[in-house]
Amino acid sequence: MxxxxxxxxxxxxxxxxxxxxxxxxxxxxxxxxxxxxxxxxxxxxxxxxxxxxxxxxxxxxxxxxxxxxxxxxxxxxxxxxxxxxxxxxxxxxxxxxxxxxxxxxxxxxxxxxxxxxxxxxxxxxxxxxxxxxxxxxxxxxxxxxxxxxxxxxxxxxxxxxxxxxVFPFSYEEYTGITQKEVKKQSYIDYMESGALPELFVLPNDETKRNYISAIKDTVLLRDIIQRHSIKDPKLLEDVFIYLVNNASNLVSIVNIVNYFKSNGRKTTYDTVANYISYIEDTFMIHKVERYDIRGKETISGNCKYYINDLSFKNYLYPGFGYGVGYKLENLVYLELRRAGYEVYVGAMRDKEVDFVAKKGDRLIYLQSTYLLVDEQTALREYAPLEAIKDNYEKAVVSLDDISLPSNKGIRHIQAWKLHEIL
Missing domain, CATH: 3.40.50.300 (P-loop containing nucleotide triphosphate hydrolases)
Known part of the structure; x- marks a missing residue:
């Protein structure tokens, strides 16, 4: 004793x-x-x-x-x-x-x-x-x-x-621990690295990659494979890889099953659904339901998944085509969740709003886009918000160098300043 x-x-x-x-x-x-x-x-x-x-x-x-x-x-x-x-x-x-x-x-x-x-x-x-x-x-x-x-x-x-x-470091915490100035470049640095606390004491990308890989392996093995007696560990990992590489995209379990079948992998709807549920339970992936803005109810079927930390993407699977816009959307989702919002993907007929965020009596509609580079891009990003006829807050979040004036009541927010309005 x-x-x-x-x-x-x-x-x-x-x-x-x-x-x-x-x-x-x-x-x-x-x-x-x-x-x-x-x-x-x-x-x-x-x-x-x-x-x-x-x-x-x-x-x-x-x-x-x-x-x-x-x-x-x-x-x-x-x-x-x-x-x-x-x-x-x-x-x-x-x-x-x-x-x-x-x-x-x-x-x-x-x-x-x-x-x-x-x-x-x-x-x-x-x-x-x-x-x-x-x-x-x-x-x-x-x-x-x-x-x-x-x-x-x-x-x-x-x-x-x-x-x-508890989420990994926010951008505000990232600049606090790195002593970097709050501006576009440091936000991009944040986006291209990761925010798990131990990453900040590791000396280089190789040690960080090994660290993130070890976390992934530990979670899959100890928290899922052993706990649930998983019969196909390789499929479990491949489902995780699929979700990481398709974060911020609308997906369905049927699509995932068909993807594996097209690659010669036999599996079932129930197996993939269970594996995704187990990964969600470990907090490495977050599921976001679609929300009918007019009908005020969630919609079954397609949904989106976001990664709990972009280090899984940046250090483990960087080769897969994955634009900055998708990473930005993932970070906006995490910032909303840190601020205590319930988050949904907004849907109305043929249009989609990236986020419907609710907290108490407050509701915000947000679009996330890499850059508002030209008038056509701006029209595309603002159009879904303009189509919403209620009077709740509406905003577009981007990485533009300058902050644009409000347009028809829709605010423009530079991504590194998002936490200020939440």
């Missing part, structure tokens, strides 16, 4: 130890910190390596700075092999009991459990301690599988948790 306690001590904030905190992500920590002091379980979800662990440690550090005794922080990261001895929730119970015996913390204990889905039965631990009225606990957990977390939390903690989705 002593070696287990030594491991716990190694990664905690006791006796002046400060685990690595990384680049401070104030937007996330502010939002999460607003919920401290309640019995609500704080749940951070998102793709592996998107920065959830750093944010948990930043919150713990912020609690200490606000006066919480470091000895009242209990932090476990199941991604670290040092914690392999915790496989079942009762192992975690034993470790928590050992911690209380050794440190004898007074008052509330703040529990931080990173990558909680790697502990079998974790939901029993969280449910028990979040509702413990004898000993006071406040719980923060993170996970990389949306379906598993949402099913367990909805079953046991209905209404007693709050969810935060």
């Amino acid at each position: 002593e070696e287990y306690f030594a491991t716990l001590k190694k990664y905690n904030f006791w006796e002046g130890n400060v685990p690595e905190l990384g680049y401070y992500r104030k937007d996330y920590t502010d939002k999460i910190f607003d919920y401290t002091g309640s019995k609500l379980v704080k749940v951070l979800v998102g793709q592996r390596r998107a920065g959830k662990s750093y944010i948990l440690r930043q919150i713990a550090h912020r609690l200490i700075e606000s006066g919480v005794d470091p000895r009242n922080i209990f932090y476990v990261n199941k991604e670290f092999t040092d914690f392999d001895f915790i496989s079942y929730y009762k192992d975690l119970e034993v470790l928590l009991k050992l911690y209380r015996e050794k440190l004898k913390p007074e008052g509330k204990v703040w529990l931080f459990i990173d990558e909680v889905q790697n502990i079998s039965g974790w939901e029993h631990f969280v449910n028990s301690h979040s509702q413990d009225f004898v000993e006071s606990y406040e719980i923060f957990i993170s996970g990389s599988n949306s379906k598993m977390l949402s099913m367990e939390l909805a079953t046991l903690l209905s209404g007693r948790y709050v969810n935060f989705e």
Whole structure:
């Protein structure tokens, strides 16, 4: 037991130890910190390596700075092999009991459990301690599988948790960590690289490529192949490659099945649909439904998929024809999601609007295009927005060097300034 306690001590904030905190992500920590002091379980979800662990440690550090005794922080990261001895929730119970015996913390204990889905039965631990009225606990957990977390939390903690989705660095965070000036060129640099936190400590493209490849392999193997007993791992990876290389395009599962069949690969609709669902669960890909702007309802059939981070495209599959306009659209989608919007692809008869974004009472229609290089391009991009007869906000986002004046109530926004209006 002593070696287990030594491991716990190694990664905690006791006796002046400060685990690595990384680049401070104030937007996330502010939002999460607003919920401290309640019995609500704080749940951070998102793709592996998107920065959830750093944010948990930043919150713990912020609690200490606000006066919480470091000895009242209990932090476990199941991604670290040092914690392999915790496989079942009762192992975690034993470790928590050992911690209380050794440190004898007074008052509330703040529990931080990173990558909680790697502990079998974790939901029993969280449910028990979040509702413990004898000993006071406040719980923060993170996970990389949306379906598993949402099913367990909805079953046991209905209404007693709050969810935060963590994305890779925004452009604003990118310029903060790189100290680059906010302008078109740095935005293009952002677009042509990637935004996962660890990329910024790697020295060159080769190490970055190896890092991104390792993430992809780990997610596919540990989070999908092993968990779901996948019978055709090569097909799973090829489905992922297809989605990456067709991001920002309207696709259907039937089209994907036909694509593989035309290449001599036997598969079925259900297999491809399941594989896509599993990839979505890992947050590496996001599905966006079409939305009938006139009928105010979603439309089944074709949809779009966006990559959680463009590093998968830029470092792993750069040879496939993929214009800057598609990458820009992907980044606009991610920026809308970071800002808390529900996002849809807008449809009305023969026209399509790239994004219908909703948050509370606010609704924005957005078109995304590389450049408004001539009058014909401008007419093409503005026409779908002009055809919408309601009075909600409308905007065109592009990489033009100059900001154009409003046209019939439609704003033009340079991509690197998008976050300012959201």
